[in-house]
Amino acid sequence: xxxxxxxxxxxxxxxxxxxxQALQNNAAGVLMNSVxxxxxxxxxxxxxxxxxxxxxxxxxxxxxxxxxxxxxxxIAGHEEVTSGDIFIGGRKVNQIPAAKRSTSxxxxxxxxxxxxxxxxxxxxxxxxxxxxxxxRRTRVGEMLDxxxxxxxxxxxxxxxxxxxxxxxxxxxxxxxxxQVLMLDEPLSALDENLRVRMRTELRKIQKQFGMTFxxxxxxxxxAFSLSDQIVVMTHGKIDQVASPEELFDTPASQFVAKFMGxxxxxxxxxxxCVQDSDLDLIQLEVEGLGTIFCRxxxxxxxxxxxxxxxxxxxxxxxxxxxxxxxxxxxANQISARITAVEMTGYVTRVxxxxxxxxxxxxxxxxxxxxxxxxxxxGQLVVLSWSKDNCIxxxx
Amino acid sequence: xxxxxxSLSYYFLAAFFGLFVLFLYGPMLSMFLLSLQGTxxxxxxxxxxxxxxxxxxxxxxxxxxxxxxxxGRSFSLAIIxxxxxxxxxxxxxxxFRKQFKGSSAIFYLTISSLIVPSIxxxxxxxxxxxxxxxxxxxFSSALAGHLTWTLPxxxxxxxxxxxxxxxxxxEAARDLGASETTTxxxxxxxxxxxxxxxxxxxGFTLSYDEFTRTSLISGATNTLPLEIFGxxxxxxxxALYALGTLTTIFSFALIGVTLFTIQFLSRxxxx
Numbered sequence: 196x197x198x199x200x201x202x203x204x205x206x207x208x209x210x211x212x213x214x215x216q217a218l219q220n221n222a223a224g225v226l227m228n229s230v231x232x233x234x235x236x237x238x239x240x241x242x243x244x245x246x247x248x249x250x251x252x253x254x255x256x257x258x259x260x261x262x263x264x265x266x267x268x269x270i271a272g273h274e275e276v277t278s279g280d281i282f283i284g285g286r287k288v289n290q291i292p293a294a295k296r297s298t299s300x301x302x303x304x305x306x307x308x309x310x311x312x313x314x315x316x317x318x319x320x321x322x323x324x325x326x327x328x329x330x331r332r333t334r335v336g337e338m339l340d341x342x343x344x345x346x347x348x349x350x351x352x353x354x355x356x357x358x359x360x361x362x363x364x365x366x367x368x369x370x371x372x373x374q375v376l377m378l379d380e381p382l383s384a385l386d387e388n389l390r391v392r393m394r395t396e397l398r399k400i401q402k403q404f405g406m407t408f409x410x411x412x413x414x415x416x417x418a419f420s421l422s423d424q425i426v427v428m429t430h431g432k433i434d435q436v437a438s439p440e441e442l443f444d445t446p447a448s449q450f451v452a453k454f455m456g457x458x459x460x461x462x463x464x465x466x467x468c469v470q471d472s473d474l475d476l477i478q479l480e481v482e483g484l485g486t487i488f489c490r491x492x493x494x495x496x497x498x499x500x501x502x503x504x505x506x507x508x509x510x511x512x513x514x515x516x517x518x519x520x521x522x523x524x525x526a527n528q529i530s531a532r533i534t535a536v537e538m539t540g541y542v543t544r545v546x547x548x549x550x551x552x553x554x555x556x557x558x559x560x561x562x563x564x565x566x567x568x569x570x571x572x573g574q575l576v577v578l579s580w581s582k583d584n585c586i587x588x589x590x
Numbered sequence: 591x592x593x594x595x596x597s598l599s600y601y602f603l604a605a606f607f608g609l610f611v612l613f614l615y616g617p618m619l620s621m622f623l624l625s626l627q628g629t630x631x632x633x634x635x636x637x638x639x640x641x642x643x644x645x646x647x648x649x650x651x652x653x654x655x656x657x658x659x660x661x662g663r664s665f666s667l668a669i670i671x672x673x674x675x676x677x678x679x680x681x682x683x684x685x686f687r688k689q690f691k692g693s694s695a696i697f698y699l700t701i702s703s704l705i706v707p708s709i710x711x712x713x714x715x716x717x718x719x720x721x722x723x724x725x726x727x728x729f730s731s732a733l734a735g736h737l738t739w740t741l742p743x744x745x746x747x748x749x750x751x752x753x754x755x756x757x758x759x760x761e762a763a764r765d766l767g768a769s770e771t772t773t774x775x776x777x778x779x780x781x782x783x784x785x786x787x788x789x790x791x792x793g794f795t796l797s798y799d800e801f802t803r804t805s806l807i808s809g810a811t812n813t814l815p816l817e818i819f820g821x822x823x824x825x826x827x828x829a830l831y832a833l834g835t836l837t838t839i840f841s842f843a844l845i846g847v848t849l850f851t852i853q854f855l856s857r858x859x860x861x
């Protein structure tokens with residue numbers, strides 16, 4: 196992989212290739228304004244408003260059927276909007292066909308033309324732009340260099356490995372110097388190890404050229420590791436737009452908290468809300484479990500709501516009859532029984548069941564730390580966590 | 591795997607398949623043999639000598655007509671049919687990838703035309719031609735008759751071909767700035783080329799051996815199947831078999847060439 200050599204080239208501008216110079220500062224932002232897409236009576240995307248700044252790596256994240264692919268395809272021009280407007284770099288593109296949008300799309304299965312060689316595949320977009328033969332040769336050559344596959348120009352796509360195909364698809368999409376690159380689940384066809392490597396490579400190229408990348412994925416880890424901005428979608432609507440850190444620390448809804456994986460969620464009624472430093476201190480009454488203290492704002496007393504706690508921010512101690520589990524401002528506490536212990540590598544997942552309600556809970560701990568205690572399956576324990584780590588979820 | 595013992599049902603099924611092949615090719619084989627009869631040979635076994643006399647006689651003028659000319663007509667007609675069929679079925683296939691108003695009505699109308707008895711189609715075209723005062727000819731009315739047969743078939747096949755075609759290829763082409771026409775010639779057509787050759791062969795063979803639909807509307811001159819049919823009622827010599835042998839060889843050669851072409855083209859397609 197000679198991606199690294201290209202990266203060093205950016206620091207010394209005289210070594211910079213034509214394509215790098217052309218791609219840099221070419222990035223455009225995308226704005227979707229109240230965009231709706233209907234297929235007959237089915238609404239795939241509903242009243243979507245989203246701004247993706249130029250130079251951002253944005254991931255549209257959500258379960259299948261949430262409308263994320265439809266949203267991407269509308270930006271690329273492969274689907275028409277039913278209503279609303281899409282702007283790319285300030286230009287309204289509703290009526291502009293995909294071919295003229297100065298965007299480029301990398302398809303899920305890459306859609307490399309099977310009857311053309313790798314070279315012809317990459318050259319295709321330039322031919323369509325009526326770029327002269329000599330310039331085409333330089334640019335295709337540079338692109339192949341960039342993805343480190345110069346020696347494969349004569350091959351056909353079916354003679355390439357999955358990772359190579361992915362890089363060629365990327366080269367084919369970038370060679371036309373798009374302002375926005377769209378990626379439809381670009382890593383889903385690859386196996387786990389390769390996926391992580393290609394992920395790093397995608398991010399590297401995006402940063403190197405300062406391009407706008409918009410990617411569709413249902414993989415939370417992928418979205419976290421790649422994005423500047425994550426858009427969580429469900430049922431054709433946006434649930435939350437946030438940076439990976441923000442999303443991880445403060446999910447905005449029960450759906451987001453659940454979709455991110457293993458967060459423990461408690462549903463209850465707001466019984467008290469006190470203004471405190473940054474965030475209000477909220478008291479949630481959970482049936483069967485008692486009071487849980489959490490942080491949030493915009494809270495109406497008496498409403499049904501929920502709170503979420505990350506499984507790695509909890510503590511587990513052996514249960515002792517002298518000190519029954521009870522939440523206080525110092526710490527939320529509940530008693531639970533260990534139902535299973537799964538060592539998954541660096542992390543051990545401990546499955547628990549709340550003693551009073553039977554709710555399933557999860558505790559995650561470094562495998563090293565877990566080994567140093569004497570807890571075991573079937574044991575009754577006290578789970579505790581700080582109110583400051585417990586996130587209030589209004590819906 | 592050498593010690594692998596085959597079950598009894600294997601031998602039973604193999605024998606059954608052998609019988610099937612025998613029934614399939616037996617008649618053809620006996621026709622081949624009888625076309626090599628000696629000059630005094632008759633329409634039935636036993637063979638009386640061996641000669642190429644009857645094979646040569648095919649190329650000579652016969653009492654009932656001229657095989658060479660009939661072959662020429664059938665061949666030209668089949669080529670024209672194959673071309674028209676390919677062009678229109680590909681266009682129809684492309685059209686049916688998009689949902690348009692009345693598409694399902696057109697679909698069922700097209701398919702149901704296949705179950706109309708062939709002889710009625712022939713009769714109908716004959717009546718129509720006499721109504722509009724045009725003479726029936728092999729290259730006009732018979733051409734129409736053949737198209738009623740080949741087009742619906744080819745249309746169905748093209749629907750299947752396009753059903754398997756991944757639309758992402760076209761989208762990628764459009765995404766890279768290709769116009770609709772360029773997308774078709776640069777991406778779609780190369781990918782379906784092998785199948786299109788298959789459709790052409792289908793159109794050709796359906797037309798080449800079509801009898802019923804042609805029977806009433808070929809006009810004053812016969813196509814090859816009509817010529818052969820006419821011969822079965824009049825000719826009592828092995829020349830009949832010789833003709834059968836020659837057309838069969840021609841058909842096999844054609845199939846061979848087509849398969850080779852398809853293989854060549856599909857090597858450029860995705861596996």
